[in-house]
Amino acid sequence: SQELEQSPQSLIVQEGKNLTINCTSSKTLYGLYWYKQKYGEGLIFLMMLQKGGEEKSHEKITAKLDEKKQQSSLHITASQPSHAGIYLCGAEKGGSYIPTFGRGTSLIVHP
Amino acid sequence: NAGVTQTPKFQVLKTGQSMTLQCAQDMNHNSMYWYRQDPGMGLRLIYYSASEGTTDKGEVPNGYNVSRLNKREFSLRLESAAPSQTSVYFCASSGGQGAYGYTFGSGTRLTVV
Numbered sequence: 001s002q003e004l005e006q007s008p009q010s011l012i013v014q015e016g017k018n019l020t021i022n023c024t025s026s027k028t029l030y031g032l033y034w035y036k037q038k039y040g041e042g043l044i045f046l047m048m049l050q051k052g053g054e055e056k057s058h059e060k061i062t063a064k065l066d067e068k069k070q071q072s073s074l075h076i077t078a079s080q081p082s083h084a085g086i087y088l089c090g091a092e093k094g095g096s097y098i099p100t101f102g103r104g105t106s107l108i109v110h111p
Numbered sequence: 112n113a114g115v116t117q118t119p120k121f122q123v124l125k126t127g128q129s130m131t132l133q134c135a136q137d138m139n140h141n142s143m144y145w146y147r148q149d150p151g152m153g154l155r156l157i158y159y160s161a162s163e164g165t166t167d168k169g170e171v172p173n174g175y176n177v178s179r180l181n182k183r184e185f186s187l188r189l190e191s192a193a194p195s196q197t198s199v200y201f202c203a204s205s206g207g208q209g210a211y212g213y214t215f216g217s218g219t220r221l222t223v224v
Contacts, residue, residue: 015155033212033213035215036214037121041217041218042201042216042218043201043203043215043219044215045212045214047215048212088153088154090154090213097142097161098144098156098159098169099144099156099213100154100156100170101146101153101154102153103151103152103153104153
């Protein structure tokens with residue numbers, strides 16, 4: 001089955017700092033999703049990347065897909081306390097509509 | 112507001128009791144999913160329904176049953192709850208188009224004592 005490894009597992013940064021979260025797949029990526037989960041709440045869809053080299057932005061969050069490396073990176077510029085939460089990447093198995101998810105990266109932003 | 116609604120939000124069960132978690136979506140999505148989320152384990156798929164009338168096992172189906180009652184509703188049943196089923200359960204739906212992602216409910220926090 002497709003496995004998604006996220007790094008780092010957790011991150012604590014000072015407000016205003018930039019940060020990057022990585023998601024690496026053990027299999028070919030046909031598309032990759034990024035979600036944010038506030039502590040104790042559901043998952044909020046951030047963006048989906050479908051093509052190699054594709055880059056998308058959502059407010060101060062930018063994600064890019066590197067198909068050759070089977071990896072996606074999510075970058076937050078000038079982090080704010082509102083960015084705190086758990087970020088999860090997800091991908092569909094072999095092009096099916098059955099998503100699997102990484103274990104998540106917990107982000108804390110200190111004011 | 113359009114979306115996925117889960118009930119209840121919290122539940123405490125005694126070992127051996129049964130219960131049904133309800134999920135409904137109003138986006139006319141074909142596919143629906145049940146996940147559990149445990150610390151350090153991420154989201155694991157329990158069951159899914161690709162379309163009305165069909166259900167399939169996911170990664171961790173043991174101890175659970177599902178019913179796709181109609182296009183809107185997909186319920187998850189624990190017949191005889193065990194402490195190992197203490198978890199946060201999420202329902203999700205998708206129109207199958209991929210590009211718009213999967214819409215998640217706010218979750219049910221279940222404790223089995």
